[in-house]
Amino acid sequence: MARLLVLAALALLAPGLAASAEFSGRGVFAFASGSGCPIAAGTGENCNRLALDDEDTRATLDEATHTLRFANGRSYDGKRIVGDVVLQGSGRTADGQRVPLSFHALLSRSGSDWSFSSHAHAPVRGEFSEIRIDPWQLVVGEVGGERVLFSSAQVVEALAKPSLTARLADELVQVRDNRESAARDADITVGLGVSKAVKWVARTRFVTTRNRPLAEAMREGNWSLELQALSGQIPRQVVQRDLFLYGLESQALLQPLLQRGFRKNEKLTIGATGGKGFVRYDGQQREFAGADATARGFLQGSFLGLVLGWQQQQLQPVALDVKAGSNGR
Structure with a gap:
C-alpha cells in the first residue's frame, strides 16, 4: 500500500500541479523541490524527503497550501522518533556564492505529545541571504485541533541566521x-x-x-x-x-x-x-x-x-x- 501511495504522490506532484497526497506505512518518500536540488540542475526534482518511522504515523502533503500534516493516534511509553522532513534550497554567502542548503526537522512522540528539533545543513559556515526554498509549513494533529510546528518564515530564518545554540x-x-x-x-x-x-x-x-x-x-x-x-x-x-x-x-x-x-x-x-x-x-x-x-x-x-x-x-x-x-x- 505504501508503494502505491508513493507512486500516486509522485504523479500528482508534477511541477505546477496543485494536489494533495497521503503517505502511510513505514518508509521514506520523495517529493518535488521547486527550488532546485544539491546535485541536480533545474527545478521540480524529487529531492525533498518525508520519512515515516513506524506504521502508526501518517502524513498528508497539500501542494496547494504548501502544508505537511502529520497524524499519529498512538501513545508511546517513552520518547520515540516517528518521522522527519528534509527541505532543499539554497542561499548566497557573504562573498556572493550560491550554495545548497537543507532544512532538517526531526519529529518525535512521547506519550501523546509531539516534539521536534530542527537544524540547517550547509557546506560552508556563515549567514546566508537571498534564500530560495519552497514555502512549506509543518502541522501536527492534536486533541481538539492542529498545531503548527514550524512555518515557512521560520524555515527561512533557520537557514539564513542559525541560532546561538546552533552556532555553538x-x-x-x-x-x-x-x-x-x-x-x-x-x-x-x-x-x-x-x-x-x-x-x-x-x-x-x-x-x-x-x-x-x-x-x-x-x-x-x-x-x-x-x-x-x-x-x-x-x-x-x-x-x-x-x-x-x-x-x-x-x-x-x-x-x-x-x-x-x-x-x-x-x-x-x-x-x-x-x-x-x-x-x-x-x-x-x-x-x-x-x-x-x-x-x-x-x-x-x-x-x-x-x-x-x-x-x-x-x-x-x-x-x-x-x-x-x-x-x-
Whole structure:
C-alpha cells in the first residue's frame, strides 16, 4: 500500500500541479523541490524527503497550501522518533556564492505529545541571504485541533541566521579536507571537539574514474561512495536509522551492521561499475540495484553527504569551514 501511495504522490506532484497526497506505512518518500536540488540542475526534482518511522504515523502533503500534516493516534511509553522532513534550497554567502542548503526537522512522540528539533545543513559556515526554498509549513494533529510546528518564515530564518545554540554546536563539528593538490574526488573526515581534543569519527569519500564531476560520474555509472568508521562509538541507533533512511536496512549483507553498528575502521561502500550497482561490506560484495538512489539520498539528505557532494563539484581543493546541524547530520 505504501508503494502505491508513493507512486500516486509522485504523479500528482508534477511541477505546477496543485494536489494533495497521503503517505502511510513505514518508509521514506520523495517529493518535488521547486527550488532546485544539491546535485541536480533545474527545478521540480524529487529531492525533498518525508520519512515515516513506524506504521502508526501518517502524513498528508497539500501542494496547494504548501502544508505537511502529520497524524499519529498512538501513545508511546517513552520518547520515540516517528518521522522527519528534509527541505532543499539554497542561499548566497557573504562573498556572493550560491550554495545548497537543507532544512532538517526531526519529529518525535512521547506519550501523546509531539516534539521536534530542527537544524540547517550547509557546506560552508556563515549567514546566508537571498534564500530560495519552497514555502512549506509543518502541522501536527492534536486533541481538539492542529498545531503548527514550524512555518515557512521560520524555515527561512533557520537557514539564513542559525541560532546561538546552533552556532555553538557548529564549533564542535570539525571537517577536514583530505584531498591532495589538484585532486578532485571528494574526501573528508568529520570529528567532534575543538583544537587538539577533536575525536575523529568517520571518513567519507566519493571516488570516480579520472576525477569526474559528481553528476557526470553517476550518469555514466562508474563511481563509489565509501564510509569508514574511525570510532567504534557511533551510536547503534544512529546507524540503524541511516540504513533505514537510505534504503539499506533490508540488505542481507548488512544485517550484522544493522544489529550491532559499526566497529572501528569498518567500511561500507555503495557504488556502480559499468552502470551496475553494488554494495560492499566486511570483505564481501553484492549486486545492488538501488545503489544510485541510496547515494543520491545520502548526498542530498545528510550533512556529510551535502558537504561531500559540494566538494566533489569544486574544481580545486578548498579549505572547508562547514556548518552542521546540532546533531551533525
